Amino acid sequence: MMVDSGSTAKRPIIDVLPEKDDDGGYGSGGWKSEDGRLSCGYSSFRGKRASMEDFYDIKTSKIDEQSVYLFGIFDGHGGSRAAEFLKQHLFENIMTHSEFIRNVKLALSEAYQQTDREFLESERDTFRDDGSTASTAVLVGNHLYVANVGDSRTIICKAGKAIPLSEDHKPNRSDERKRIENAGGIVMWAGTWRVGGVLAMSRAFGNRMLKQFVVAEPEVQEQEVDQDxxxxxxxxxxxxxxxxxxxxxxxxxxxxxxxxGARKLTETAFARGSADNITCIVVKFHHDKPSPEEMSQHLEAEMKETQQACEPKLEVSQFQKDEPGPEEISQHLEAEMKETKQACEPKPEVSQLDSEPESEETRQS
Known part of the structure; x- marks a missing residue:
């Protein structure tokens, strides 16, 4: 890993990516945070294009003992210079913004626009008009901030559902079209909806000729990181x-x-006919889960509590209260003996006792 030399000693920015990927045709890799809180993988494929204009970046830092993670996708158009410039400078500008941590949304918005101005200044003496999208996710503590310019996209999976945290900046979006037209621009159809009939997105870095209409101000969304x-x-x-x-x-x-997962996504996109460069980052969150030993101990404790709850609970005082005294025991035994004696005595039938023996005269007659 490489420490960014432009960062301050209090805010080291660590690049978790290798210093050199493959030849630009295909590259992938993975990384896991030291605290085990999250892991990520990336995959980038040139696809059917002759050149690679996609860039990506993953960085981490720690500020005031709080871990910070940054993930970004930069899709260039008209060349790769703008996207490469974002990879080199955007996260540094975000991390060194005076309001970062205190007001992350403000820091993201201003750092995006600052980086756009710096890129345009660096290209001032050229005849190029490169541009780029940027979709970034910044994790600070338990808060995830997603900032987006252009038509790259960031989504999350929460409780099994896919939820977009950015909305593509397309010229035919009603709010974007209104903003462009209010600034004096036009949106027209040229194979698809385009700003000035040229650019198929309504916000981007660079694009000097359309800068009045194609701004680099991001839309920022915040999401709490919970178990879902x-x-x-x-x-x-x-x-x-x-x-x-x-x-x-x-x-x-x-x-x-x-x-x-990232490799499978790029392979799926290519198999489905994508004609563009394909780049993605997958981040998985590992929430605190009990170990097998902790689960076993928990189950044993629950079973013990259940067993105790099912056992009869008799008070000692009740036994003492119902225990018979010596006199009661003697009377009880006498009654039982009397009943037994009576039960054992023979019981002659009444008909036999009442009958008299026959006389001789009666027998002779």
């Missing part, structure tokens, strides 16, 4: 164009290893 939050998926539109949110969750869930 299972996983997180960030991906470029090379995946989302052919894999619905629900399918992405199901595919990621089939693999215990998030790297295997």
């Amino acid at each position: 939050l299972e996983l997180l998926v960030l991906a470029s539109d090379g995946l989302w164009d052919v894999v619905p949110n629900e399918d992405a969750v199901l595919i990621a869930q089939t693999e215990d290893d998030p790297e295997a």
Whole structure:
């Protein structure tokens, strides 16, 4: 792992990715946090494109003894320079923002726009007009913040359901179209809805010629991390164009290893005909669960409590109260002996006792 030299000593930013991936055609990997709280995997595939314009980044840091994790997908268009610039600078700008931790949403919004200005300044003397999306997820404590510009997307799986935490910035979105037209721009159909008939997204980094309309101000959503939050998926539109949110969750869930899940997602998108670069990150949350020994002890304790609850509970005082005295015992024995004696005496029939023997005269007659 490599420590970012641009970070301060109090806020070390650690890049958890290898310094060099494959040749740009395909790369994947995985990582697990030191505290075991989460694990992640990534997969990036050039696909049918001649060049690779997708970039991704995963970083971690600790501020005031609080762990911070950052995940990002950057999908370039018109070239790869904007996406690569975001990989190099966006997370650093977020982490060094004066309001980070105190006001994460503000820090994200301002760092996005700051990075956009810095990129445009770096390209001032060129004739290029590169642009890029950015979909990032920042985990601070038990709070997840997702910021998005463009049509890359971030979703979560919560209680088994796929929930998008970003909405694609498309020119035909009613609110986006209204914003663009209010700024003096136009949205027109050219194979798909485009800003000025050129760009198929309504917000992006770079794109100097359309900057008045195509802004880099992100939409930010916050999500509490609870026991129901299972996983997180960030991906470029090379995946989302052919894999619905629900399918992405199901595919990621089939693999215990998030790297295997990320690879399966890119393979699925390619098999379904995606013609774009395909990049995704899968993050799995590992909530505190009792060990087998703790589960066994818990079950034994519950069984013991249940057994005790079922046993008859007799008070000693009740035994003392009902215990017969010596006189009562003597009377009871005498009564039993009398009943036994009477039961053992012969009981002649009344008809035999009352009859008299026949006389001689009676027998002769």
